[in-house]
Amino acid sequence: SNLFEKFDENGVPLKLIRGEYTYFYTKIFTYALAAWHRFLLGQTDKDYRKSVLDIVGYICKTISIEGDGAVFRNYEVATGAHTGRVCGAMEQGIGITLLCIGYELTGNKELLSIAEKALVPYHHPIEKGGVVRYLDPGHLTWYEEFPTSDLHVLNGCLDSLLGPFYLFQQTKNPDAIAVFKTGIATVELVLPMFDNGIWSNYYISEAKPPYIASMKYHMIHVYQLQFLGRVAGSDICTRYAQKFEEYSNNHFKRIAALVTIAWQKRKVKPVNS
Structure with missing residues (x-):
C-alpha cells in the first residue's frame, strides 16, 4: 500500500x-x-x-x-x-x-x-x-x-x-x-x-489546554480501553470505553467534536508520532 x-x-x-x-x-x-x-x-x-x-x-x-x-x-x-x-x-x-x-x-x-x-x-x-x-x-x-x-x-x-x-x-x-x-x-x-464531556482528549498537559482527539484516535481509545478493561479486569477502563463509544454515536456530540477539532487544527500545532 x-x-x-x-x-x-x-x-x-x-x-x-x-x-x-x-x-x-x-x-x-x-x-x-x-x-x-x-x-x-x-x-x-x-x-x-x-x-x-x-x-x-x-x-x-x-x-x-x-x-x-x-x-x-x-x-x-x-x-x-x-x-x-x-x-x-x-x-x-x-x-x-x-x-x-x-x-x-x-x-x-x-x-x-x-x-x-x-x-x-x-x-x-x-x-x-x-x-x-x-x-x-x-x-x-x-x-x-x-x-x-x-x-x-x-x-x-x-x-x-x-x-x-x-x-x-x-x-x-x-x-x-x-x-x-x-x-x-x-x-x-x-x-x-x-474526558471532556463530548469526546476524548488526545493529550493532557500541565502547561497547555487539553487537545481533543481526532476521529481516528478517539476510536483507537475506545478499542484500547475495551481490550485493557477485559484483560486487566478494569471496570473503569471498560466504563470509559463505553462512554467514549457513546460519544461517537451521539450526533450532536460528534458534530461538536468535529467543530472543536477543526478549530484547534487552525490554532494549535498537532503532535506527530
Missing part, C-alpha cells in the same frame, strides 16, 4: 522525512503488527510470517542494550544507527510485544530475554533514560510516549501496556505484571481528565 511504499533490502519499511527515506520505529512496528494480523487471519497473498520476523530481526539488531536494560532510540542519519534520544513508552511497549510474537513464531528464548531487558526503562524516569514521568497529584507513574514533551498522550500510554502484558503471558515474569498493573492503576485515576 502507499503507507508502506519503500523497503530496504531486508524487508524493513522506510519513512520519508524531510525528503529523505529513513528508519522510523513507529512505522516499522505498525507494519509488523499489520503483518501479524494478516498472518492470524490466514491471508496468503504474501509471506506475513516472514514479514513479522524480518522486523523482529531488525529489533534485535538495533535495540540499544544499556546496562541491565534495553531501549529503543531514534535513528540518526549522521551515525546510520539508532543512537538518538529514547523513543518513548509506546515504542518500548510495542517492541516488547513484537519480541513476544517472534518467540511465539520461533521458540527462540533469546527474544524473551531481550524483551525482559526492555522492561527496565519502565522503572526509570525520563531524566535517567527511562520512559516514566510522574504526574501530580500523587506522584503517579505515567509511561510517556514523547519523552521530550510535557504532553501526556493517552493512546501512547495505553500501547505501552501491551508489551508488559504479553510478556507476562509468555513468561509469568512478576516484573512484567507489576509494570502492567502500575500503568493500569494510573490510567484508571487519570481517565476523567481525558
